Amino acid sequence: MVQVARDLLGKVLVTRIDGQRTSGRITETEAYRGPDDKACHAFNHRRTGRTEIMFHEGGVSYIYLCYGIHHLFNVVTGPRDQAHAVLIRAVEPLENAELMQERRGITEVRPQLTAGPGVMSQALGIRTDFSACPLTDPDSPITLEDDGYRVPQSGIAQSPRIGVAYAEECADWEWRFWIDGNPWVSRFKK
């Protein structure tokens, strides 16, 4: 589970939305584990309308609205009935950065464009209506691709996850990973 979050670093997240293709290399992730992770929406195998998709076999998207404003994008990674997911927190822009800027309403390319789970989704055009997409299907509006880029294990930094202080002992789990030294990482320190 945690290994999947590390493996996703360096992969390419591609969206084909509104007839436009954009993509970015994943630079920051967080792991969530349903059965025993109090920070996970599906903690203790809690199935609800929102979390149902996390019980699906891995390879689909789980997107939900946070604070009524931000669309957060996750990759469902577990086997069927194991609600595991990896939150993608930041990407490095690759294709069509101009469109990302337009979607974000900013005029220059800087980390503010895609570094952060909410802004990243906005830049890539991700919305909650793209939840439950098959990420390995070439016809899907959102896919994960591997262009051969590799991040060495020694180049991966880790820390406790962000924004989960309410999760008691789980709040200390160092399940946030990012490419060390990459500028396209969200602003939070630790």
Add this chain to the structure above:
DNA sequence: AAGAGGATGAACT
């Protein structure tokens, strides 16, 4: 039926 609160970000002081 109603209310609380959240895996955030931007704009303030």
Add this chain to the structure above:
DNA sequence: GTTCATCCTCTTG
């Protein structure tokens, strides 16, 4: 460093 926008989902009555 603090505030608050904003709405969906879950919990409670």
